[in-house]
Amino acid sequence: MSSNNDSNGSRRTFLKGTAALAAGLAIAPGVRLLGVAKAKPDNEAVTSIVRWGMLIDTTKCSECEVCVEACHAENGIKDQGDPATTPQWIRKLMARDSLTGHVVTLPMMCQHCENPPCADVCPTGASFRRADGIVLVDRHICIGCRYCMMACPYKARSFEHINVTDQAPHAPRGKGTVEACTMCVHRVDKDQQPACVDACNERGHGAMVFGDLKDPESEISQELVRYGGTQIRADLGLNTGIRYRGI
């Protein structure tokens, strides 16, 4: 794990830019054109005015697995009896510093890169990044070649090996295609948070903050401005949407 101050720095500069822009657009005290409400009418396409991201505070993350359980319940992922083939949209990692003995645990999933290597290598265009920064697999056109799984530095993707039935209605999944964290896109489009974030909050840990990285007023942006955040493998220059603290 390493941090890249360059990419963090350029993002901060960018945030500062949008903050200035937002201030410039204030039309009356307390009234801003760039509001925090993200409610998008169902008939409008998502835009790059927002970029969804998450900030994960590893100092608040305990050794529980509620985020994993919540994700798999939400998206209808069931244990297939074989860990080698059971899909994994999110997993808990533990890292121990052999010198100090300090242990860090964190949830790892699709990092929703700005420059996703999965989309670069995908021969069909099935791997793509939505305008609002969410990286998805369009399984209608995925041919199951698994190039993307090999290209992903975070091992975030799974291949569906068996026939699936009883899927969640909002999360269609089937044999022969690749899948990964969708940042609960079906919930985000309804103005809700990803299931993992809600579960972590409900358990009282509050280790995950979800929000709009481009909105200088959002909680996630405020926290990032104040405390910073680290990208895992920032050296790759992917500008991930998931940032970590305490690693």
Next chain:
Amino acid sequence: MRSLFRLVIHAGLTVALGLPALATAEVPFPDIPRGKGDKCVAPTDVIRQTHMDLLLHKRDQTMHQGIRTKQYSLRECLNCHVQAKEDGSYPDIHSKEHFCNACHSYAAVTIDCFQCHVPRPDDAANK
């Protein structure tokens, strides 16, 4: 020659699309389960001929642009057209009791929507 060919195609299509009117004792016609709503999101003849295009277009909009309107959404087709049987269970997607399969098996069309999508209404997805 070309116009004759067209004429033949035309006649063929008219016969094919006029099927319901021609349904008689000798011509088996699929027994299509009734939906729960009063009327469909578009006229029946439009839906009958173009539902695949409408669904495909909507699919790409939803997937890539996050447009989640209800008209032409596959989920909404299922919510309305797939109803519980008398014993409370839902028709299997491979049986002719399932709305989609009733026609597709009749027309010998294999669809793969339900390799990924659950073939029951939202509130019965796990039944």
